[in-house]
Amino acid sequence: xxxxxxxxxxxxxxxxxxxxxxxxxxxxxxxxxxxxxxxxxxxxxxxxxxxxxxxxxxxxxxxxxxxxxxxxxxxxxxxxxxxxxxxxxxxxxxxxxxxxxxxxxxxxxxxxxxxxxxxxxxxxxxxxxxxxxxxxxxxxxxxxxxxxxxxxxxxxxxxxxxxxxxxxxxxxxxxxxxxxxxxxxxxxxxxxxxxxxxxxxxxxxxxxxx
Numbered sequence: 241x242x243x244x245x246x247x248x249x250x251x252x253x254x255x256x257x258x259x260x261x262x263x264x265x266x267x268x269x270x271x272x273x274x275x276x277x278x279x280x281x282x283x284x285x286x287x288x289x290x291x292x293x294x295x296x297x298x299x300x301x302x303x304x305x306x307x308x309x310x311x312x313x314x315x316x317x318x319x320x321x322x323x324x325x326x327x328x329x330x331x332x333x334x335x336x337x338x339x340x341x342x343x344x345x346x347x348x349x350x351x352x353x354x355x356x357x358x359x360x361x362x363x364x365x366x367x368x369x370x371x372x373x374x375x376x377x378x379x380x381x382x383x384x385x386x387x388x389x390x391x392x393x394x395x396x397x398x399x400x401x402x403x404x405x406x407x408x409x410x411x412x413x414x415x416x417x418x419x420x421x422x423x424x425x426x427x428x429x430x431x432x433x434x435x436x437x438x439x440x441x442x443x444x445x446x447x448x449x450x
Contacts, residue, residue: 263358366378393438
């Protein structure tokens with residue numbers, strides 16, 4: 241609960257958001273960050289292209305958590321079990337409408353435009369999962385939704401320890417938000433990795449590091 245609230249407050253602070261702005265949140269998942277922004281008075285529209293998100297967004301989490309606790313041997317009378325279940329928020333995972341769009345096609349962009357005119361289009365931890373050409377394509381596509389929108393990316397900034405540790409392939413696209421110091425060889429060895437700097441790759445966009 242605290243993470244989406246903290247991220248929402250950071251966005252408001254970094255972008256000087258006010259209720260007069262209108263945000264499109266890309267990669268919104270279940271919309272928890274959007275809920276926090278709306279709670280701060282910022283109008284938000286959510287979109288996510290994940291088929292899994294849309295398959296389970298109307299369901300609750302209680303069953304999965306109960307099953308995980310059973311698997312871990314945390315019995316019904318255990319205080320730890322009651323602590324976990326006591327933090328559950330009843331109802332579906334998503335309470336905000338999540339558009340099933342990716343913005344990459346003309347039709348998708350038009351359906352998004354039909355939802356409003358956006359002053360800010362914010363991707364939430366999306367870029368690190370993309371190759372460089374995919375990131376450029378996404379940025380260009382989002383800008384076509386509304387050429388006047390400020391394109392903003394919430395990204396995990398480059399950390400030597402994290403970038404060097406083993407990850408399942410394909411591993412995250414780690415880049416720096418500030419500076420162009422060297423990065424680990426396993427990144428620069430990739431054919432799709434063209435620069436170690438997000439601002440260099442997307443010079444017209446704004447970046448906020450997680």
